[in-house]
Amino acid sequence: MTETNYSMLCDFYELTMSNGYFKNGFYKKTVYFDLFFRKVPDNGGFAIAAGLEQVIDYIKNLHFSETDIEYLREKGIFDEEFLKYLSNFKFTGDIYAIPEGTPIFPNEPIITVKAPAIEAQLIETFLLLTINHQTLIATKANRIVRAAQGRTVLEFGSRRAQGATGAVDGARAAYIGGCAGTACTLTDALYGVPAGGTMAHSWIQMFDNEYTAFRTYCELYPENPTLLVDTYNTLKSGVPNAIRVFKEVLVPKGINKFAIRLDSGDISYLSKKARKMLDEAGLENCKIVASNSLDEYLIRDLMMQGAQVDVFGVGERLITSSSSPVFGGVYKLVAVEEPTSGEIIPKIKVSENTTKITNPHFKKLYRYYDNESGKALADELCVYDEVIDFSKPHTIFDQNATWKAKTLTDFTAKELLVPIFKDGECVYESPKIEDIAKYCKDQIGLLWDEVKRFENPHNYYVDLSKKLWDIKNILLNIYQS
Amino acid sequence: MTETNYSMLCDFYELTMSNGYFKNGFYKKTVYFDLFFRKVPDNGGFAIAAGLEQVIDYIKNLHFSETDIEYLREKGIFDEEFLKYLSNFKFTGDIYAIPEGTPIFPNEPIITVKAPAIEAQLIETFLLLTINHQTLIATKANRIVRAAQGRTVLEFGSRRAQGATGAVDGARAAYIGGCAGTACTLTDALYGVPAGGTMAHSWIQMFDNEYTAFRTYCELYPENPTLLVDTYNTLKSGVPNAIRVFKEVLVPKGINKFAIRLDSGDISYLSKKARKMLDEAGLENCKIVASNSLDEYLIRDLMMQGAQVDVFGVGERLITSSSSPVFGGVYKLVAVEEPTSGEIIPKIKVSENTTKITNPHFKKLYRYYDNESGKALADELCVYDEVIDFSKPHTIFDQNATWKAKTLTDFTAKELLVPIFKDGECVYESPKIEDIAKYCKDQIGLLWDEVKRFENPHNYYVDLSKKLWDIKNILLNIYQS
Known part of the structure; x- marks a missing residue:
């Protein structure tokens, strides 16, 4: 019907930072950002991922028009070379995301962006507001x-x-x-x-x-x-x-x-x-x-x-999801690639509030289903290059109480983050809307009733692999000292 | 930057009703709708009108494209003559509104639309959502x-x-x-x-x-x-x-x-x-x-x-105005013109809930300022053709307690609803945004502190003229019997 270019729907600091990255050469650095949330609205047990299709349209249309450039030039703080860069701007990175309609839980990446620093930074606001909004409403609708x-x-x-x-x-x-x-x-x-x-x-x-x-x-x-x-x-x-x-x-x-x-x-x-x-x-x-x-x-x-x-x-x-009108998704830097070696260096954001500490590194996310009941048992965050032999029993543990371990035997593992963009090209076709709705209904059928309770639902496990847990602790210890 | 055509951002019933009005000839009837609200968010004492400029842009751009018409045709319920009418649709009516930045109170029209039935009906959703949204946020921002x-x-x-x-x-x-x-x-x-x-x-x-x-x-x-x-x-x-x-x-x-x-x-x-x-x-x-x-x-x-x-x-x-995320503006029919005589027949919507009863008729809205203090004293709703001699003392009374009367002497009357569209042509130029903000600040300076309290503010009076009060009571008695 109409196509609106929302490339300028960004927080102004994304532009000032990008100009800075441009001038000091950081824009060539490949960075990894995770979009995730910390708390389910209405104190519910899970949320429903939504908004990815609009994010895809936005990424495909990303560009800065002459009017945009002129507006920025008039601010008098942006480098001409940077403005020239912006006028030829397109997204060239990779994006992974959890498909729409999937039940999602706190602290797992809904979207992971791997891109040169400026590209990853400039898309922050639109990704957040789109995923925050639609996930909020899908989650509320599902409760109703x-x-x-x-x-x-x-x-x-x-x-x-x-x-x-x-x-x-x-x-x-x-x-x-x-x-x-x-x-x-x-x-x-x-x-x-x-x-x-x-x-x-x-x-x-x-x-x-x-x-x-x-x-x-x-x-x-x-x-x-x-x-x-x-x-x-x-x-x-x-x-x-x-x-x-x-x-x-x-x-x-x-x-x-x-x-x-x-x-x-x-x-x-x-x-x-x-x-x-x-x-x-x-x-x-x-x-x-x-x-x-x-x-x-x-x-x-x-x-x-x-x-x-x-x-x-x-x-x-x-x-408006009036009883809980904010979905608090955030977008945090989790890793940076060394330009010369290509090594992926995990990054962490610490905080006095322990719930605000991020899970570092470029990650994979698995959901484990019990083969007998078909129900979802737990999710596990792993480092991107971890190889797990799922034909064998697999032990997961609670990151907050590491002595609470559980060994899965008769189970199926499903990777939740799927490739959406590869080198700037969209490699994903959004399902039809009725298929997304059906998939959502089916997936919710695979959650235990205890997770679906309105009041005080059971806390579904989102665990870290041993390797990821070790990396996180090493980084935390560095910043503690 | 971009222009989005929101003509199709309407509730589907506006189209089914319009098709009905088209078939039975009602579309030639001139009707009057008021957009008003009943309750200030966060239990505050007043709201701040906002969103008019976007309403004006929308009205100017109103049209149905061939794609829109084709979409409607495929529904299989709309008359071909109606679809032809829609493909040539433009707004031809009058719109009156309270300028942006004005403090507003429950039950007073923020916008009054006078237009042929279909035109007045089809713009309902967009007017409501735009005024509801921006008024909500302007009101919240002002509290903060x-x-x-x-x-x-x-x-x-x-x-x-x-x-x-x-x-x-x-x-x-x-x-x-x-x-x-x-x-x-x-x-x-x-x-x-x-x-x-x-x-x-x-x-x-x-x-x-x-x-x-x-x-x-x-x-x-x-x-x-x-x-x-x-x-x-x-x-x-x-x-x-x-x-x-x-x-x-x-x-x-x-x-x-x-x-x-x-x-x-x-x-x-x-x-x-x-x-x-x-x-x-x-x-x-x-x-x-x-x-x-x-x-x-x-x-x-x-x-x-x-x-x-x-x-x-x-x-x-x-x-999101998270502590009170809904602005409950409504859009109600208040009068219908007799096609032959041109007489304006007031209409009322009754309800078992007395706060939901509407103020009938095509109305004017005055705000009275005390000449000594400069402060706003009260608002009064009058019938459109009432002539009041403001050089003389003027008595207003509380519609819920008619014995509570007050005679204003040294005061200035200001009409709040100003013409925005006349016969489909925009006759209003939106002020610059900084002037709206300044006007808002000035107008709030004219409210008593008691009205501005966060908790349990003083109830600012919005009275009905004797003539309007009589008409309302006659209509209520008809529906009571």
């Missing part, structure tokens, strides 16, 4: 979908999103996380996420009365219409008028797919009353859609109370 | 700026924003709300919000040691560099190295503008210790920048504890 226990969940939140991308890409992420569709037309047009919707209160207000508004709508759209029944009085006016119109207009034509939507009041009470009225009128097939400031907590309660809701339309609390 | 009591506040949150627009337009809104600048380069390039920034931890990690990293930076950017001092150990390594470099590289050149940045640990403790070390080294001019999950509450506490911070860099909690 799980709360709905198989009932359909639709994304309705565009109008309360934090900006246009928040709405459009947010609806994409929500679909990856398990929503069946969206109200956002542009998300359908751009990404193929099914969009749907019927009427606002204004439709009903435009007519002389609710009955005429409903009747006109069903005559126009006899295929699966949803009538909004709360404009005047849900149980006294809305539901009776809907029943009358369904029976007058649709039932005689043999149509029995239609629905009502409750958008205010107590959903538990109103849905049960409405269900009874519909059933008594012989409209057992009529579905009930509910939408009113819903999230996973309210849906869980509604389900416990036996609310008669077939479809949940979820708005602002999904599209 | 007020907490900082005159210290500089910078917006640093792009990487944690909810999508690209969240970052770029969010930084624009933050500037309107009082931030002095942003880290987001694109916001500067597009909107002229000053962008700045110096280095990330990765800069320091790239060098053999912190001293060399600092020294290289100051040699490269001697004009007002900010050195990040927490990569290894703030007080033992970062601050001493910064002092050494400032004294070796900058002071001999007569440069005395430079700063250090604290990005982790306890800001109160570290800033006082660092201040002492800097002062003892004779660097009283060195500023201290702090950035670490800050918001208005933490900044207020830091100020109370005497933290020695000159500049606050605020990230995720500002750019």
Whole structure:
């Protein structure tokens, strides 16, 4: 539809640093950055990776226009040679990433970038904001979908999103996380996420009365219409008028797919009353859609109370992940290549806050599945060149309590980080959006229920290999002294 | 830089309703919609209007491309005549709005749209999401700026924003709300919000040691560099190295503008210790920048504890308004014109929840200022054609407690809704961004301190004129019976 060049969507310091790397020759250095997060939103047990397709589009389109260069020149702090370099800028590095829809855990790289210093630095902000945003919404959507226990969940939140991308890409992420569709037309047009919707209160207000508004709508759209029944009085006016119109207009034509939507009041009470009225009128097939400031907590309660809701339309609390609206992904230098020898030197960022200490080095990430149950057992971070013989029993250990070891025997290892760019060329084809959503659903089926609990979930293990653990400790000891 | 066509960023029901209005002739009806909100985020006393400039750009660019039409045709539910109508679509109506930077209150129209039914309906989602998003961030930024009591506040949150627009337009809104600048380069390039920034931890990690990293930076950017001092150990390594470099590289050149940045640990403790070390080294001019999950509450506490911070860099909690991440603007039909007589018929949306009942009719909005103190006294909503003689004393009353009346004598009335579009033509020129920010600051200076309190602020009055109040009650009585 439209292609926006977001090359200038970077933090200004990425440009000042890059200019510095250019002048002192560091720009020839190959560096390794990991994008990872430290804490699951809503204190959940896992997140859902999303946003990679938009990162790929961004990397492919990376360039600085003459207008961009002129803007930078006017700042008066950038070297002309650097600006010339930028005007011919393209990404030439390698990118590895965990595919969209994969359950992910704290401290594992979602993306690893290997590139000359300036290239790796300039893409920091866009990568972070895109992965942070979509992963946040996919994760929230998945919580809501799980709360709905198989009932359909639709994304309705565009109008309360934090900006246009928040709405459009947010609806994409929500679909990856398990929503069946969206109200956002542009998300359908751009990404193929099914969009749907019927009427606002204004439709009903435009007519002389609710009955005429409903009747006109069903005559126009006899295929699966949803009538909004709360404009005047849900149980006294809305539901009776809907029943009358369904029976007058649709039932005689043999149509029995239609629905009502409750958008205010107590959903538990109103849905049960409405269900009874519909059933008594012989409209057992009529579905009930509910939408009113819903999230996973309210849906869980509604389900416990036996609310008669077939479809949940979820708005602002999904599209902003309002109870936990920040996904705290970070982008940290983990290694630098010696220009002459090509040796990869691991780097660490220490911190007084131990949870902020990074896992150094260029790494691989394995997920181990139990062959008997099929369930995911643990993830393990290894140094990039480690070779593990997975035909033999494999012992993993907790990095925070090294005496807690576990030997895996009948298991399958899967490498999670896959090549996305190689020497600047994209070597990955994003799956279709419905395949990403299906993959996500399947992968979540491989997590133990204990990891999926909303409150106080089981801590899934992300371990370090012995080799990586040793390297990390050596580096920590250097900075301690 | 780039122009994105967001015409398809609408809720799908806006298209199904529009197709219906087209088929039944309603599309010729002129309708009036108000965009307003019901509750100030963070339980504050007021919000700051923002986002109008992006709404104007959107309205000017409104059109459906052949690709859009083809997408809609494939849905199989839209009339060919309607699709032909859409392919020639442009906005032909009137829009009134409160200028950006104005303090606004619940239940007053921020935007009023007068247009043929389809035009008014199709722009609903984009108007809502743009005003909701930017107003949310401008409001949050203003709270943070007020907490900082005159210290500089910078917006640093792009990487944690909810999508690209969240970052770029969010930084624009933050500037309107009082931030002095942003880290987001694109916001500067597009909107002229000053962008700045110096280095990330990765800069320091790239060098053999912190001293060399600092020294290289100051040699490269001697004009007002900010050195990040927490990569290894703030007080033992970062601050001493910064002092050494400032004294070796900058002071001999007569440069005395430079700063250090604290990005982790306890800001109160570290800033006082660092201040002492800097002062003892004779660097009283060195500023201290702090950035670490800050918001208005933490900044207020830091100020109370005497933290020695000159500049606050605020990230995720500002750019997502994380403690209150939803601005609940709604878009409601308030009147319909009789096609033949041209009479404007007021419309109301009732609800069991009394706070959700709308103020009907096409309205004007006045703000009354006390001539003696200059302060804003109250706002009053009037019917569009009411004529009030402001040279005489004017009595306003509380709509929820009609016996609470107040007669204004020495006052000035200002109409807040100004014409933006007239018959589809833009008749408004957006002020420069720095003028919007200045206007905002001035207008907030005209609010009583009681309205500006973070907790439990005074409820600023938004009253209805007697004429409007009567019309509302007549309509309510019709729907009650």
